[in-house]
Amino acid sequence: MxxxxxxxxxxxxxxxxxxxxxxxxxxxxxxxxxxxxxxxxxxxxxxxxxxxxxxxxxxxxxxxxxxxxxxxxxxxxxxxRIRERDVASAQFIREALECAALREAVGKATARDVAELRVLLTAQEEADRQSDMEGFFQLDEEFHARLMAASGHASAWPVVSQAKAQLDRARRLSLPLTQQMSLLIGQHREVVDLLEQGDLDRADASLRSHLRLVFSDVEKIRAKHPELFSDEDTPLKPRRDSARRTASRGDG
Amino acid sequence: MxxxxxxxxxxxxxxxxxxxxxxxxxxxxxxxxxxxxxxxxxxxxxxxxxxxxxxxxxxxxxxxxxxxxxxxxxxxxxxxRIRERDVASAQFIREALECAALREAVGKATARDVAELRVLLTAQEEADRQSDMEGFFQLDEEFHARLMAASGHASAWPVVSQAKAQLDRARRLSLPLTQQMSLLIGQHREVVDLLEQGDLDRADASLRSHLRLVFSDVEKIRAKHPELFSDEDTPLKPRRDSARRTASRGDG
DNA sequence: GCTGACGTACTTGTATGGTAGCCGACCGAC
DNA sequence: GTCGGTCGGCTACCATACAAGTACGTCAGC
Structure with missing residues (x-):
C-alpha cells in the first residue's frame, strides 16, 4: 500500500x-x-x-x-472488541446530543442550512444507486454533522463523532443490505422536512427513531459476528497471536 | 511540594x-x-x-x-484560555446528557440510589457549614456522577466530566460567594425530591435551571477576570514568558 | 534613537536505546 | 500422561539523544 x-x-x-x-x-x-x-x-x-x-x-x-x-x-x-456497554453508552450519547441539537435547530436553521442538507440527501441517493457503501458512510457522517451545525453547536460534533465510532464499526458489517440505504435516506429526508416545517416534536421523534434503527442493526450484527464482540467486564485474555514470525523462514 | x-x-x-x-x-x-x-x-x-x-x-x-x-x-x-465557544459547547453537552439521563432515571432509580444521593446532600451541607469549597466541589462532582449512574448510563459520565472541566475552571473563581453553595445544594435537593416523586418534567426542568445557573456564573466571572478568557479564534500570540532561568544564578 | 540582521536559548517533534514484565513453548521430573 | 520450572521472545514503558523550528535579546549600522 x-x-x-x-x-x-x-x-x-x-x-x-x-x-x-x-x-x-x-x-x-x-x-x-x-x-x-x-x-x-x-x-x-x-x-x-x-x-x-x-x-x-x-x-x-x-x-x-x-x-x-x-x-x-x-x-x-x-x-x-465491541462491548455491549460501550455501544449502549455511545447510543445514549449520540441520541441525547443529536436530538437536543435538532430541537434547538428547529426555528433557528436557515434556508441555506436546509438547502445544504438537501444537497447531501441527493448525493446519498446517488451513492445508493451506485451501491457505493463507502461513499454513503461519509455522506451520512457529513449529514449528521451538518444537522448539528445548523443548531449552532458544531463544536459538539467531535463528541458525537467519537461515540459514533463505536457504533460504526458494527454498522459497517450490516449495511451490505442495500435496501437499508434507501430506508435510511428516507428517514434523513423526513427529518429535514420536519425541520423545515418547524415541527419540533415530530422532528425529534423522527430523528430518534432513525438513530434507534441504526442501534438495532448493531444487535443483529452481534448474532452474526460474535467474535467481534465482548460481553466480559474483564476481557483480560486478549491472547497473544501465537503465529510466530519464524513462519517466514519456512523451516521445517 | x-x-x-x-x-x-x-x-x-x-x-x-x-x-x-x-x-x-x-x-x-x-x-x-x-x-x-x-x-x-x-x-x-x-x-x-x-x-x-x-x-x-x-x-x-x-x-x-x-x-x-x-x-x-x-x-x-x-x-x-477559556473560550466562549468551548464554554457554550460544554454547557450544551452537559445539559443534554445530564437531563437525558435524568429523564431515564425517573421511574428507574432505586430506593438505594435515592438514599445515596441524599447522603451526598448531607455531606454537601456539612461542607457548606465549614466553608469547605474544595470538598464541596468534589461532592458536587460525585452527586452529578451518581445521578447519571442512577439512569444506568454511568459509562457516559466521562464525557460529561470532560465537558464540565471547561466550566469548572471558571466556576472555581466564582464560588467564593459562600451563599451560592446553599443555593446549589437546595437545587440538588429539589432534583432528588422530584426524581423520587417520579415527576419527570419538573425534575428535568429543575436540573436544567440548576445547570444554567452554573453557566451564568461563568459569564459573571468573565467580567472580573477577562485575562483568563479568549475571544479570539486565533489566539496565536501566547507570548513566551521572558523570565530567564538565569535568575537563579543570581549574577549581576 | 531607531531599525534590521544575527545568534543563542528555548520550544516541541522524532528517533532510538534500555528496562521490567508477561506469555507461551519447551523440557525434565514424577 | 501430567505437572512444574525455565527460558526465549515479545510487549509497552520510560529515558535519552538528535533534529527542526521559533522567539527574543543583542548588537552593528544608520
Whole structure:
C-alpha cells in the first residue's frame, strides 16, 4: 500500500506525523480493516508506516482514550472488541446530543442550512444507486454533522463523532443490505422536512427513531459476528497471536 | 511540594507514570493552580516531577485532546484560555446528557440510589457549614456522577466530566460567594425530591435551571477576570514568558 | 534613537536505546 | 500422561539523544 509514502507526502500540509498516523489507524479501525481483537504492535506499525515508534505510540494512546484500542502494559495493544456497554453508552450519547441539537435547530436553521442538507440527501441517493457503501458512510457522517451545525453547536460534533465510532464499526458489517440505504435516506429526508416545517416534536421523534434503527442493526450484527464482540467486564485474555514470525523462514 | 515523591509512591498501585502525570496536571489546570494562558514546558514539568519528558509529553497530548492545553509546535504548550465557544459547547453537552439521563432515571432509580444521593446532600451541607469549597466541589462532582449512574448510563459520565472541566475552571473563581453553595445544594435537593416523586418534567426542568445557573456564573466571572478568557479564534500570540532561568544564578 | 540582521536559548517533534514484565513453548521430573 | 520450572521472545514503558523550528535579546549600522 502507499500509506507509508502518502504519510510523508501529506506531512507537509501542516499536520505532524502523530496526527497522520492517528487518522490512518482510526480509519482502519472504524473501517474494520483492523478487526476487533487483533493485535496492533508499535514496532510493526512503525516499520510499516516508515516512521519511528514515538508517533505511533502517541497515536495509540489517543485511540485508547477513544476506546478504540485496549493497551495492556507489557502484553500488547489490541483493537478493542465491541462491548455491549460501550455501544449502549455511545447510543445514549449520540441520541441525547443529536436530538437536543435538532430541537434547538428547529426555528433557528436557515434556508441555506436546509438547502445544504438537501444537497447531501441527493448525493446519498446517488451513492445508493451506485451501491457505493463507502461513499454513503461519509455522506451520512457529513449529514449528521451538518444537522448539528445548523443548531449552532458544531463544536459538539467531535463528541458525537467519537461515540459514533463505536457504533460504526458494527454498522459497517450490516449495511451490505442495500435496501437499508434507501430506508435510511428516507428517514434523513423526513427529518429535514420536519425541520423545515418547524415541527419540533415530530422532528425529534423522527430523528430518534432513525438513530434507534441504526442501534438495532448493531444487535443483529452481534448474532452474526460474535467474535467481534465482548460481553466480559474483564476481557483480560486478549491472547497473544501465537503465529510466530519464524513462519517466514519456512523451516521445517 | 511532595508531588514528585507522591508520584512514585503511588506508582506501584497499578497506574503508570503517564496516568499519574495526567491526573496531576489535569487537577492543577482545573483547580486553576495553573492559570489559563500560562506556559507549561515539557522539560520543566519533567524536572519538577522527577520523570522524563516522555510521560509528561504524552499527558500533554491527552490534555490537548481534552481542550485544556494548546500545543504550538516549536513554540510551546500553554494552558488554554477559556473560550466562549468551548464554554457554550460544554454547557450544551452537559445539559443534554445530564437531563437525558435524568429523564431515564425517573421511574428507574432505586430506593438505594435515592438514599445515596441524599447522603451526598448531607455531606454537601456539612461542607457548606465549614466553608469547605474544595470538598464541596468534589461532592458536587460525585452527586452529578451518581445521578447519571442512577439512569444506568454511568459509562457516559466521562464525557460529561470532560465537558464540565471547561466550566469548572471558571466556576472555581466564582464560588467564593459562600451563599451560592446553599443555593446549589437546595437545587440538588429539589432534583432528588422530584426524581423520587417520579415527576419527570419538573425534575428535568429543575436540573436544567440548576445547570444554567452554573453557566451564568461563568459569564459573571468573565467580567472580573477577562485575562483568563479568549475571544479570539486565533489566539496565536501566547507570548513566551521572558523570565530567564538565569535568575537563579543570581549574577549581576 | 531607531531599525534590521544575527545568534543563542528555548520550544516541541522524532528517533532510538534500555528496562521490567508477561506469555507461551519447551523440557525434565514424577 | 501430567505437572512444574525455565527460558526465549515479545510487549509497552520510560529515558535519552538528535533534529527542526521559533522567539527574543543583542548588537552593528544608520
Amino acid at each position: 502507499a500509506s507509508a509514502e502518502g504519510l510523508h507526502a501529506a506531512r507537509s500540509r501542516g499536520r505532524n506525523t502523530r496526527q497522520l498516523v492517528h487518522e490512518v489507524l482510526r480509519s482502519r479501525i472504524v473501517g474494520l480493516e483492523l478487526e476487533p481483537g487483533s493485535a496492533v504492535s508499535e514496532n510493526d506499525l512503525a516499520a510499516e508506516l516508515g516512521v519511528s515508534r514515538t508517533p505511533v505510540r502517541e497515536s495509540l494512546i489517543l485511540l485508547a482514550d477513544e476506546g478504540l484500542v485496549d493497551i495492556y502494559p507489557q502484553m500488547g495493544t489490541f483493537v478493542s | 511532595a508531588s514528585a515523591e507522591g508520584l512514585h509512591a503511588a506508582r506501584s498501585r497499578g497506574r503508570n507514570t503517564r496516568q499519574l502525570v495526567h491526573e496531576v496536571l489535569r487537577s492543577r489546570i482545573v483547580g486553576l493552580e495553573l492559570e489559563p494562558g500560562s506556559a507549561v514546558s515539557e522539560n520543566d514539568l519533567a524536572a519538577e516531577l522527577g520523570v522524563s519528558r516522555t510521560p509528561v509529553r504524552e499527558s500533554l497530548i491527552l490534555l490537548a485532546d481534552e481542550g485544556l492545553v494548546d500545543i504550538y509546535p516549536q513554540m510551546g504548550t500553554f494552558v488554554s
